[in-house]
Amino acid sequence: MTGITSRGEKRLVLVSGRAHPALASAVAEELETELVPTTAYDFANGEIYVRFEESVRGSDAFVLQSHTAPINQWLMEQLLMVDALKRASAKRITVIAPFYPYARQDKKHKGREPISARFIADMFKTAGADRLMSVDLHAAQVQGFFNGPVDHLWAMPILTDYVRSRVDTSNVTVVSPDAGRIRVAEKWAEKLGGGPLAFVHKTRDITRPNQAVANRVVGEVEGRTCVLVDDLIDTGGTIAEAVKVVKAAGARDVIVAATHGVLSDPAAQRLSECGAREVVITDTLPIDVSKHFPQLTVLPIAPLLARAIRAVFDDGSVTSLFDGNA
Structure with a gap:
């Protein structure tokens, strides 16, 4: 079965969307594991289908997606993956968004505007994410938008x-x-x-x-x-x-x-x-x-992401990866 074991029966699984397969493969290699086999495709009308091809029950699941153009497609795909993990009984779900989507819309400049970065955090939480991991957030306050632990990594x-x-x-x-x-x-x-x-x-x-x-x-x-x-x-x-x-x-x-x-x-x-x-x-x-x-x-950013994933999985300190500068 895909994944690595640690501390008895505790199991780490890494899943990835389709936005940046090279990065996902590099992270898996750093972790000395394999990506969970996943079926993902688009219907004719643009709707997205995802399914994990093996059990993730009881796992510590990390779902990686790079939010590049078309950003809304990849955001929706990651949300659906989080929901699928939750419904498949993953024990803990960590969203890894190396480039946080909508991060530059972190406040209102004028009336009747959304605070889009906050809304993205709310959507991740609603989908079932327990934790959020990102690299070099455009605005530090985005860490406070997510109602749960946020690992802010520094490149x-x-x-x-x-x-x-x-x-x-x-x-x-x-x-x-x-x-x-x-x-x-x-x-x-x-x-x-x-x-x-x-x-x-x-x-x-x-x-x-x-x-x-x-x-x-x-x-x-x-x-x-x-x-x-x-x-x-x-x-x-x-x-x-x-x-x-x-x-x-x-x-x-x-x-x-x-x-x-x-x-x-x-x-x-x-x-x-x-x-x-x-x-x-x-x-x-x-x-x-x-x-x-x-x-x-x-x-390459994969070594940094892999070290942070290991720290979270082992309940260690992510901050210690940056000598207290994170």
């Missing part, structure tokens, strides 16, 4: 270890693409040797999605290698403009690092032409071959 150690090998840390300035993510940039700076910080002042029209204007850089960047950090890259407009502003201010070199590569069109073109030496992301989301470009580096 920073993966990214900083790689970037450290690519730069002279004595000449690095960590740059935040806006003032709101200065705290994250501070943690990056600590990991890269405690160099100076800078941020890009930008303006955004909340009525026009995926559009922001980078105006100027505040901080010491002239003659330095700048590491521009963010949690995600969607259309690439903000990051590409930030790279241009930083280079115009005299930066010698720019590396971009982000956890989630959404890379909606025309992100690949913008990033390849913006002047960054390298763009480093993780594979929390699948990156289609058409979106690859010479400066792109994709780091």
Whole structure:
């Protein structure tokens, strides 16, 4: 039977949706187990069918899905999988959403808007999820939206270890693409040797999605290698403009690092032409071959997810994976 055993009869099972099969296989390999055989397909009218092909009764079940486009399809598929696990008598169900869906809609900007990130958490809970696991949430308050334990994983150690090998840390300035993510940039700076910080002042029209204007850089960047950090890259407009502003201010070199590569069109073109030496992301989301470009580096997130799954399964500390920084 698929799964691994621990502590007597306790059994871990890993199931996955269809959004990112390569990641699911990599996590299973890290756990030295196999994915539960699952039948999943779409009916002609777009409805989704799922069924697990072996018993999950009494198991500690982890259901993995990467919320890439078409995001609503993969969200519904994961909800149906959670419901199927609950009705099949799984003992505990953990939703793994490496890139939390609707995370950027975490508050109301104007009247008569939903708080979509909260609604997603409510749907997971209603479907039967006992626990939620995600990587680098866009807004920390999303942890409080789910009525149950939330494991907020950090990809920073993966990214900083790689970037450290690519730069002279004595000449690095960590740059935040806006003032709101200065705290994250501070943690990056600590990991890269405690160099100076800078941020890009930008303006955004909340009525026009995926559009922001980078105006100027505040901080010491002239003659330095700048590491521009963010949690995600969607259309690439903000990051590409930030790279241009930083280079115009005299930066010698720019590396971009982000956890989630959404890379909606025309992100690949913008990033390849913006002047960054390298763009480093993780594979929390699948990156289609058409979106690859010479400066792109994709780091594996599966080892981190697998360590967190093991910690939850063994009732250990997930926070200890990050030296208290999570």
